[in-house]
Amino acid sequence: MAERPGLLTRWNQARRADGLALRRALPDRLLPLLVAAMAVLAALALAGATGAQILSTRWSNGAASMLTIQVPDPETPTTTAGTTTHLTRSDAVLAALADSPGASRVHRLDKAELGALLAPWLGQDHDFALTLPAIIELHMAAGTQTDATALARRLAAIAPGTLVERNAEWGERLGRLADSLHSCALLAVAIVAGIAVVLIAATTRAGLAARRLPIELIHAMGATDGYIAGRFARRTALLAFIGGLAGSVLALPILVLLSRVAAPFAAAAPAPAPAADWTMPAHMLLATLPTPLAATLLALAPAAALIGWLTTQATVRAWLRNLP
Template sequence: MSDGGETGARVLDEAGGLRAMTGIMGIMLFLLMLAAALGLGTLGAARTLDRQLAGRLTVQVVDGDPATRDAAAARVAGVLRGLPGVARVAPVDRAALQRLVEPWLGAEAEAGALPIPALIDVDLTGEEAGDAVAAAVARAVPTARVDRHAAWMSPVSRFMTLLTGLAAALVGVLGAATLAVVVLAVRSGLDVHRGTIEVMHMLGSTDVQVARLFQRRIALDALIGGGLGGLLALVVIWLLGRQLGALGSELLGGVNLGRADWAVLLLLPLLFVGLATFAARRAVLGHLERSL
């Protein structure tokens, strides 16, 4: 039985088809980790965006007369500061606002020739206070408008949620494809070495012992290929994270991975090897029970 096991192990180690699995496993894990990183990054960014926008709104006070507009804005700001559930009231600096719109409206905006609304940024302690704020603003200045940040950024949030779902689906597809590749490789190896396996059985080897030889080979391929592919994926993910951070965008900066996300990515190669090994064992035992 020992000689049969050693012979089977040498034959499997020399099998070119199974050695090709090393590269296949590396590619599969590389793609899987990139998809997982995309999903984790967009999920974190979507949560951060929802948390930041849930309690934020902007009040616009529009009036052609600057004095009337400024008086109305001051009245609104005073009302808001006295409301429960309002954490911060910050009128937007007029000079900064004029500089912001000057590239689109021209020098007339900077000179004050065009009626630019007065803006007031408001931070709430909870999203539920938004209705009370809107009602208070309407009573103080009926022409003022309340814009909720969560409302006009909701398409971005939905898009990021969609990306997260697509990434999760891609991870599932790549996992299923990995299982299929392992099963096909094992069946091919069993067909190629059918005669050797029959000799091993005659020498006393059991189906479980034969399965161990195949799962050891698959596990080694997954460990070597997955290790290389996983390392390359981590380097690519880290470089992409640095590039996103260098853009200086709050939205894109939220796509960066946190410590928990990196921990998940580091666990993926181990799960990958375990999944491939388990699939190889089940494929061998199932095939041997049916055919030998």
């Protein structure tokens, strides 16, 4: 019996003429085109999933861990048991907050910050005629549970009329929304992958039908199921890889644009990306995307090839079961 040749030799032998004529069985136009279209859809869905994930993290861990305290008449001295003290209402509240368990940072917005906050309604002029309440941000350490109602009662006792707004409530709602969007995006990716499987299986079956005679002949000569399936699977994987690569390149500018639009909502997201310039080459444009999105985009072509390879292997092996 002949000695079993090495992997490279076997690969080269597989490329030689064995009558399967895979270039005709699986033409190099339609499949890459369809896979490219699906890769664009998958890239958009993955962008949605990544964006939702970033927003979910941001809203759950960022704004959600902060409480906003509003102290009216901040400069008025406080009174204790009917006696006026030397502390203003805002200072008294700040002092009380500094002792709060789990507080990581207490910050009173200064005049400029208040002005920036109110600018959309009151313009850029920061000389307000009305006395504004003091706005204090209370940042809690990660994982700290805060009883906002109890805190509001405690602060109202020190400075009556003080309001505590629990951002976490909104943060949790937004986080849940972002999680839902994330799940929907992943579902969309799964649907696109499912369609890809169906499409590749149908294309492979058409190729098998077109090359039935040579397949039956080399099967009768002793070609194993693995050999025939491997020949088809390598061809499909190559075409799917080309389609996936083309789709990724097509999707890149759209994703850069989307990430630009979404940037303000994910300001606290990890790895801030450099600004995109449309004259940049593709690999530099890729670097402007958030790292998770760039990684998923890079993984699209290999994933398409893997789906193509696995689907074709399964389809051809199932088809060959009809032969003895």
